[in-house]
Amino acid sequence: SAAEKGGWSSFMAKEVSEEPEAVANTVRGRIHEGRVEIPELDGMDEFLADIDRILVIACGTAAYAGMVGKYALETWTRVPVDVELAHEFRYRDPVLSPRTLVVSISQSGETMDTLMAVKYARSRGAKTLSICNTQGATIPRESDAIVYTHAGPEVAVASTKAFVAQITALYLLALHVGRVRGAIDPVAAVDAVTELEAIPGKIARVLETEQGRIEQLAHWMADTRSVLFLGRNVGYPIALEGALKLKELAYIHAEGFAAGELKHGPIALIEPGQPVFVVVPSPRGSGEMHKKVVSNIEEIRARGARVIAIAEEGDVAVLPAADEVLRIPLAAPLFEPLLAVVPLHIFAMGLAEAKGLDVDQPRNLAKSVTVE
Numbered sequence: 001s002a003a004e005k006g007g008w009s010s011f012m013a014k015e016v017s018e019e020p021e022a023v024a025n026t027v028r029g030r031i032h033e034g035r036v037e038i039p040e041l042d043g044m045d046e047f048l049a050d051i052d053r054i055l056v057i058a059c060g061t062a063a064y065a066g067m068v069g070k071y072a073l074e075t076w077t078r079v080p081v082d083v084e085l086a087h088e089f090r091y092r093d094p095v096l097s098p099r100t101l102v103v104s105i106s107q108s109g110e111t112m113d114t115l116m117a118v119k120y121a122r123s124r125g126a127k128t129l130s131i132c133n134t135q136g137a138t139i140p141r142e143s144d145a146i147v148y149t150h151a152g153p154e155v156a157v158a159s160t161k162a163f164v165a166q167i168t169a170l171y172l173l174a175l176h177v178g179r180v181r182g183a184i185d186p187v188a189a190v191d192a193v194t195e196l197e198a199i200p201g202k203i204a205r206v207l208e209t210e211q212g213r214i215e216q217l218a219h220w221m222a223d224t225r226s227v228l229f230l231g232r233n234v235g236y237p238i239a240l241e242g243a244l245k246l247k248e249l250a251y252i253h254a255e256g257f258a259a260g261e262l263k264h265g266p267i268a269l270i271e272p273g274q275p276v277f278v279v280v281p282s283p284r285g286s287g288e289m290h291k292k293v294v295s296n297i298e299e300i301r302a303r304g305a306r307v308i309a310i311a312e313e314g315d316v317a318v319l320p321a322a323d324e325v326l327r328i329p330l331a332a333p334l335f336e337p338l339l340a341v342v343p344l345h346i347f348a349m350g351l352a353e354a355k356g357l358d359v360d361q362p363r364n365l366a367k368s369v370t371v372e
């Protein structure tokens with residue numbers, strides 16, 4: 001009902017506006033004296049100190065959160081991480097051991113493929129940890145440990161605020177495990193905590209400064225038939241998420257690519273007028289990576305692409321190359337996905353609205369897929 005939407009045009013509009021709180025609420029209670037300590041993982045130190053592999057399993061948007069999490073988990077824990085779609089994981093003969101930590105991610109906690117993968121991993125001797133947004137759901141009940149995301153109930157079929165909460169939970173997990181293992185430099189840990197605490201305010205700023213512009217852009221693009229998304233490093237899963245949301249909500253053909261793959265295929269798709277979103281890594285991270293992505297933009301622009309760059313404030317290198325620049329506040333490079341995804345959520349929603357579609361209940365999709 002209109003009252004439940006609290007004045008918003010859709011549940012999704014409300015839920016996107018709640019992305020800052022979703023992050024803040026997931027962090028709350030898990031930082032003690034400047035260090036990440038997840039109370040739910042009390043008593044697991046010995047196991048966590050001894051793991052030799054982390055395997056993340058999920059479906060849909062949650063799997064993209066897992067892909068983002070891999071970068072942080074490997075950086076801060078120094079444990080090798082694989083991310084797999086739950087339905088792909090199950091039907092092979094995966095290598096698991098008692099030193100494998102299997103992390104499942106699920107907003108609903110009821111996705112059948114993810115549940116079956118968790119049960120399978122457990123039966124094969126791995127320890128399972130559930131990152132879940134729904135208290136008491138089946139997947140957390142079937143897992144050895146639970147880290148809840150506190151994004152609040154999510155009603156719109158396509159996941160938005162739960163996605164940023166999932167990334168946040170993975171970062172907290174990475175910082176917790178990194179500390180337990182002595183793998184993370186204490187100064188880096190303090191910096192990461194400071195950054196995590198600043199993210200809600202930065203997401204709020206993206207919503208304040210960019211939402212109107214992005215909605216207008218979406219309106220202008222209402223007739224678009226195909227959109228490409230490029231990203232590199234942590235921006236790569238964000239490109240995949242941007243494409244998924246556009247397919248789900250606006251029924252537009254969309255594909256996400258790793259920017260480095262451009263010359264291995266996707267560049268053949270570029271023709272005059274082709275819209276391409278590019279998630280630009282911060283020049284303050286790897287300057288080399290930033291340069292490469294800017295040169296990707298120049299290459300596709302030279303072939304007539306319409307480039308919409310998502311770049312941090314003050315990055316002037318993108319200006320001559322891009323047609324539109326959507327700005328995100330400065331953040332440490334690992335944290336950029338939490339900001340860069342916001343314009344893409346707004347864009348997909350705006351374009352679906354411009355086409356007069358029901359953004360909360362896209363055709364053929366279910367909030368939680370409880371069949372295999």
Ligand code: G6P
Binds near residue numbers: 060061114365367
């Ligand atoms: C469905 C939803 C997606 C969601 C996926 C995984 O496909 O439409 O938004 O990402 O399921 O759901 P889960 O509840 O396991 O996160």
